[in-house]
Amino acid sequence: MKIGELAETSGVPAKTIRYYEEIGLLPPAEREANGYRSYDMDALQRLRFVQHAQAAGLTLREISQVLAIRSEGRAPCVHVRDLLHRHLVQIDERLAELRATKRELQSLARHADALDPADCPEDVICSILVRER
Amino acid sequence: MKIGELAETSGVPAKTIRYYEEIGLLPPAEREANGYRSYDMDALQRLRFVQHAQAAGLTLREISQVLAIRSEGRAPCVHVRDLLHRHLVQIDERLAELRATKRELQSLARHADALDPADCPEDVICSILVRER
DNA sequence: CTTGACCTTCCAGTGCACTGGAAGGCTTAC
DNA sequence: GTAAGCCTTCCAGTGCACTGGAAGGTCAAG
Numbered sequence A, B: 001m002k003i004g005e006l007a008e009t010s011g012v013p014a015k016t017i018r019y020y021e022e023i024g025l026l027p028p029a030e031r032e033a034n035g036y037r038s039y040d041m042d043a044l045q046r047l048r049f050v051q052h053a054q055a056a057g058l059t060l061r062e063i064s065q066v067l068a069i070r071s072e073g074r075a076p077c078v079h080v081r082d083l084l085h086r087h088l089v090q091i092d093e094r095l096a097e098l099r100a101t102k103r104e105l106q107s108l109a110r111h112a113d114a115l116d117p118a119d120c121p122e123d124v125i126c127s128i129l130v131r132e133r
Numbered sequence C: 001c002t003t004g005a006c007c008t009t010c011c012a013g014t015g016c017a018c019t020g021g022a023a024g025g026c027t028t029a030c
Numbered sequence D: 001g002t003a004a005g006c007c008t009t010c011c012a013g014t015g016c017a018c019t020g021g022a023a024g025g026t027c028a029a030g
Helices: A003-010 A014-022 A041-055 A060-071 A077-114 B003-010 B014-022 B041-055 B060-071 B077-113
Strands: none
Touching (some): A003 A041, A014 A041, A041 A060, A060 A077, A077 B077, B014 B041, B060 B077
16 A cells, blocks of 8 residues: 555545654555555554544654554553543643633623624723723 | 833733734834833733733734734724634534543543553554544 | 656745743842 | 843744645556
């Protein structure tokens, strides 16, 4: 399987696959006689793993770590477990933040919708956003 | 008020305030005879506005736009209104994404917690993350 | 034999929001 | 007068995850 096909199958752009290899996230690909990268199903699996892990909120650096640990023959389970728990905490924090932002935004939006632009006073930057909450 | 004091009062590092000026987010500060930047309460208000707008999820670029529109004498209300509504949509999307990620992560974490690392098979990258959902 | 779709490397840029550090000037207190 | 702690500019780097483009090699179809 050439890089274009892998890109097609996985949905990850060829450029990005090369980039992943470059930063060591993926192992150097096998090469055909002509120098083209050649991939097997393992490569697809690895790429899918990267996608899953990314969807789970892990950074490429963290994914690299898991991959590296695995390739050393150690089971990354404990490591992954920690990573997962840490990310769950982070996600909860981020969720709380986002919800607060949403409330703030909604209150601002309600205020904005009730305003006639002509009423905007000249002496403040923007009465919608500046008013005290 | 010198930059350090403004930084102290606002909680925004002096470095960042200079950066904001550099990118045109804040207007060039008044200078004292010795070249030091000098700020008044308006500056503090602008900085607070930036903080609020940032907390509301606007990018510095968007905040610049609002500030620029205002400084042209036009009321940015309509613009801000649009911005707010667009950001509300974005936040809802991001919230949905995050919640999905959280569910995914929780399911992975439950799986990981139930696993003995010794059970990790050697032939997959990481059974926690790779398994089908 | 050419056209077009692939593939290669390499370098450089993007976007976002800073942040660090060097080299030097100013101010205040002792 | 000197030391600490401000301030200035300028350049450069950070982190994350790509993305673009140039210049060139390869392959299959017509």
